[in-house]
Amino acid sequence: MTVTITAFECSPDRGLGLARDTRVRWALEEVGLPYQVRHLTFETMKQPAHLALHPFGQIPTYEDGDTTIFETGAIVFHLAQHHAGLLPEEAHARTRAVTWLFAALNTVEPPILEFANARILERDKPWAAERMPMVEERVHARMRQLAGYLGDTEWLDGPFSAADLMMVSVLQRLKPSGMLDGHPVLAAYVARGEARPAYQRAFEAQLADWRAGSQRAAAP
Amino acid sequence: MTVTITAFECSPDRGLGLARDTRVRWALEEVGLPYQVRHLTFETMKQPAHLALHPFGQIPTYEDGDTTIFETGAIVFHLAQHHAGLLPEEAHARTRAVTWLFAALNTVEPPILEFANARILERDKPWAAERMPMVEERVHARMRQLAGYLGDTEWLDGPFSAADLMMVSVLQRLKPSGMLDGHPVLAAYVARGEARPAYQRAFEAQLADWRAGSQRAAAP
Numbered sequence: 001m002t003v004t005i006t007a008f009e010c011s012p013d014r015g016l017g018l019a020r021d022t023r024v025r026w027a028l029e030e031v032g033l034p035y036q037v038r039h040l041t042f043e044t045m046k047q048p049a050h051l052a053l054h055p056f057g058q059i060p061t062y063e064d065g066d067t068t069i070f071e072t073g074a075i076v077f078h079l080a081q082h083h084a085g086l087l088p089e090e091a092h093a094r095t096r097a098v099t100w101l102f103a104a105l106n107t108v109e110p111p112i113l114e115f116a117n118a119r120i121l122e123r124d125k126p127w128a129a130e131r132m133p134m135v136e137e138r139v140h141a142r143m144r145q146l147a148g149y150l151g152d153t154e155w156l157d158g159p160f161s162a163a164d165l166m167m168v169s170v171l172q173r174l175k176p177s178g179m180l181d182g183h184p185v186l187a188a189y190v191a192r193g194e195a196r197p198a199y200q201r202a203f204e205a206q207l208a209d210w211r212a213g214s215q216r217a218a219a220p
Numbered sequence: 221m222t223v224t225i226t227a228f229e230c231s232p233d234r235g236l237g238l239a240r241d242t243r244v245r246w247a248l249e250e251v252g253l254p255y256q257v258r259h260l261t262f263e264t265m266k267q268p269a270h271l272a273l274h275p276f277g278q279i280p281t282y283e284d285g286d287t288t289i290f291e292t293g294a295i296v297f298h299l300a301q302h303h304a305g306l307l308p309e310e311a312h313a314r315t316r317a318v319t320w321l322f323a324a325l326n327t328v329e330p331p332i333l334e335f336a337n338a339r340i341l342e343r344d345k346p347w348a349a350e351r352m353p354m355v356e357e358r359v360h361a362r363m364r365q366l367a368g369y370l371g372d373t374e375w376l377d378g379p380f381s382a383a384d385l386m387m388v389s390v391l392q393r394l395k396p397s398g399m400l401d402g403h404p405v406l407a408a409y410v411a412r413g414e415a416r417p418a419y420q421r422a423f424e425a426q427l428a429d430w431r432a433g434s435q436r437a438a439a440p
Binding site: 077148 | 275276277286289290291292293294297298312319320321322323325326327329334337342345347350354358366369
């Protein structure tokens with residue numbers, strides 16, 4: 001059974017690894033599953049063939065035999081449930097890891113998404129400069145809480161898990177703005193995640209895809 | 221073993237049921253587990269005793285013997301995993317329900333949270349009126365996709381599940397603004413969720429708590 005995921009033909013982040021397929025590639029690399037990629041453009045993402053897999057017309061999706069999944073958190077959780085390496089075996093530790101997986105996606109990521117919207121989609125709006133400090137403070141408040149919890153521990157709760165994979169990925173969205181620099185505990189945590197060989201392989205794979213996609217797009 | 225959750229002493233939504241403890245109460249009612257509530261104020265939520273349970277100083281939390289969980293999605297998922305009634309048994313159907321649970325929290329809720337921030341926290345800011353249509357359109361775009369998927373089916377995927385509990389709860393945040401009225405498919409879906417006896421019991425319980433809390437707050 002071959003795993004197939006979808007990703008951008010030419011990611012708008014220019015290969016920085018911030019598109020969500022990187023999270024799924026990372027999880028696949030951590031559990032040692034080979035995969036192939038079907039590339040989509042902003043046009044083909046909104047066509048019926050892809051909407052049948054992903055009702056919101058986004059990437060990534062995951063296909064493995066008769067299993068199809070469309071939400072990044074769900075794909076990573078599915079891989080963690082069915083393969084060793086991303087969730088502890090002991091029941092309480094597993095519950096705590098799943099808790100942090102949800103916290104990354106529903107408590108930490110929303111203010112970061114709002115900040116990314118302000119920084120990119122609303123960059124040229126008349127309110128951009130005046131509003132930005134308030135949006136940044138919403139992110140900083142979460143970062144202070146997370147750094148206070150993490151302290152000098154290596155990962156969120158015991159060994160590296162799907163929760164760390166997701167939390168590091170969520171925090172990476174802050175890197176282009178330099179905002180992570182103000183939180184050295186979190187910058188070091190993200191660096192630990194990025195140093196993992198599985199992350200390196202995932203990053204290189206998405207970067208290679210972006211290079212190939214942008215060359216095709218530039219071809220006459 | 222008695223289940224204990226935390227909730228606001230006096231919810232800022234004045235008993236509309238929009239605080240996240242309602243989601244947990246609803247799940248507890250669906251699976252038929254009795255529970256008790258420990259009430260917190262905006263002050264006690266930020267004190268060490270609660271931060272030891274919830275690193276972000278929020279409600280709700282869940283305690284059951286030696287199990288403690290702090291994130292709403294994780295609590296609802298934990299209840300769904302360990303009690304009948306909120307997740308299908310068949311593996312593929314279960315994966316799809318978990319997928320929609322994550323989609324509610326990480327694809328549908330973020331633009332709704334951003335809209336709620338614009339509507340409440342930024343109501344008096346100089347950019348409020350000019351910016352609002354753009355924020356609303358981000359929500360409407362998701363609503364159109366979700367309504368297109370849902371069509372005239374009763375629930376997201378087969379029988380009612382934790383995914384519907386969460387999606388209905390996320391959509392309820394739009395009710396005070398009237399925005400749901402523009403999406404009759406979704407308004408009807410939310411109404412179906414609210415008509416469930418378990419939801420009615422959860423709603424009444426949080427409303428009774430709010431009434432008692434606001435009376436205590438008003439006492440001389």
